[in-house]
Amino acid sequence: MGELDSSLFEIVGPDYRTWEQPEQKPSLLFKLKQLPWIPIIILSTIVLGCIFANFISNHDPSMYYLNHLNEAPNSEFYFGTDSLGRDIYSLIWYGGRTSLLVGLLGTAMITILGITYGCVNGTAGTSGDMIMQRFVELFHSIPTILLAILLIAIMGTQNILTISVVIAITGWFALARIVRSEVRQIRNNEYVLAAKSMGSSFGHLVRVHLIPNIIPAIMFVVVSSISACITMEATLSFLGLGLPLDILSWGSMLSLANRALLLNTWWVIIIPGLFLVVTLSCITTIANCFRKETNKRPNRL
């Protein structure tokens, strides 16, 4: 029998269905619509405000206006003044620079530390893996804040760089654990074996094969560690262990909070805190986008 000419046949009946290939890639516009625009806009406003602090602020942030102590928000001092007579509106923008910088610096160091340790740990042999894991677990058993307090007690007075180092040293364990488990999953794949047998070095293996594959898994942790770093800096500065008063940050502004409580000046506490919370929750919402979709199987309940 020769070839069948399909035009000779026509399928009819109630079950007649055409099968179409489902749309494979969502369009760019659709992807853009999925992004959390409101947090992105708010966050970029705050970031831009901090970058251009010298244009936005209307007072010198480190100037003590001694005849305007503890003034409530008014037309000259938009957000009021604190117990040292500093203008809170200007402080917010200049302080944000430090807070965001500490967040980014800390995250950069956490990422480098976490990925390096995690990759070495993940590719190590059985006993090496166990020792490295126990080491991380041991440090994980001390609360982050206590570890930071211990380090600060040792290091003495803080500046932006040292406090970022302290925050990074106390904050990389979780990331290292995730990287380790991801690397252990990847390292048994054929392409890693192929690369190894072709004689690629450890550094090349990590750079070309491991890191590109673990990025989706660690993106959420990396982005949300920006907010973790900012929170840590604020907490330490509030406790009087972080940045001193003359290095402006949202945390060091809040270290005047105890005095503000006695004077009942709410704006000193609420306004920097609100900026902190809004920034942190924006970063978290954006970080959530990087999360893998959870399972969509039907609920049996």
Next chain:
Amino acid sequence: MTLKHNLFLEKLLKNILLFVGAMFLLSIIVFVFSRLAPGDPLQAFYGDAIESMTTSELEAARVYLGLDGSIFSQYISWITHALSGNFGISLQYKIPAMDVIAPLIGNTLILGLTAYLLVFALAILLAIACALHEDTFFDRLVCKIGTITYFIPAFWLGLVLVLIFSVNLGWFPSSGAYDYGMSGNILNRIWHLILPLTVMIVTHIWYYAYMIRNKLLDENRKDYVLLAKAKGLTKRAIVWKHSLRNVAPTIINLMAISVPHVLGGTYIAEAVFNYPGIGNMSVIAAKCHDYNLLMLLVLITGALVIITSIVAYTINEVIDPRMKDAGGSTWEN
């Protein structure tokens, strides 16, 4: 029977060894850290008096504070003293570090333990409520509030609560664990605990509730739940009697992992509310560079966390036969 007994003893011994090993490592790390610190501990202890001391007096002072000899022999003498309960002298308070901390541990445990239990009890209830009403308005609201509240810094929440409820409304005290001379009065203590507990619960509950909710939802997608539903059980009964039971080991694991987290939260709450506990003391000790005190605080905290994780592991083995190690304890004995 004897075999079972032996297995239990063996396991206990293994856990104790694990604990001792971890504490030993922790003590080395902490000791090296504290000796790396710049600044002379002698200066911290004696202040300016050090300038008028003779060489022999200085030498005697070094021996008194355990600062003579190499770092190795210093560690040996420190650990032998530590084993007999002598953790050195607090550089700031000039009395043994243990005496400074002993009265504070109880306060911290009261706050920490209450917060810990409340956080998990409420988190489980909230998680069940969310799992029963998945994807409804209530569920989404809880998740939304959770993601935002999780990143409110604990210390700021504490400040806001003090500002509202004690400075302006005057309902609750802003600091301390009890009013002067009322340390035995339970009602007075509870009254002081309310604000710190609120901070602890609000900042911790969402994360754990969310984790437990997701675990419950995963469990609800399994086939046995469909079977239970086909048998005609109500949703509520399925979640309480079947899903929750199967999630229990995960919850206990989560509780074990969360100990350092909740303890860290307790320390911050203590510092904000000036609550006389070891968290507040560690901040004071850090400000005064009181290393002996800090070392002891870290060791106590580490011991607490390691013990809880061992306990949690043991509980899990008891309630979940799937977690048992090799040893064939299922049918051989």
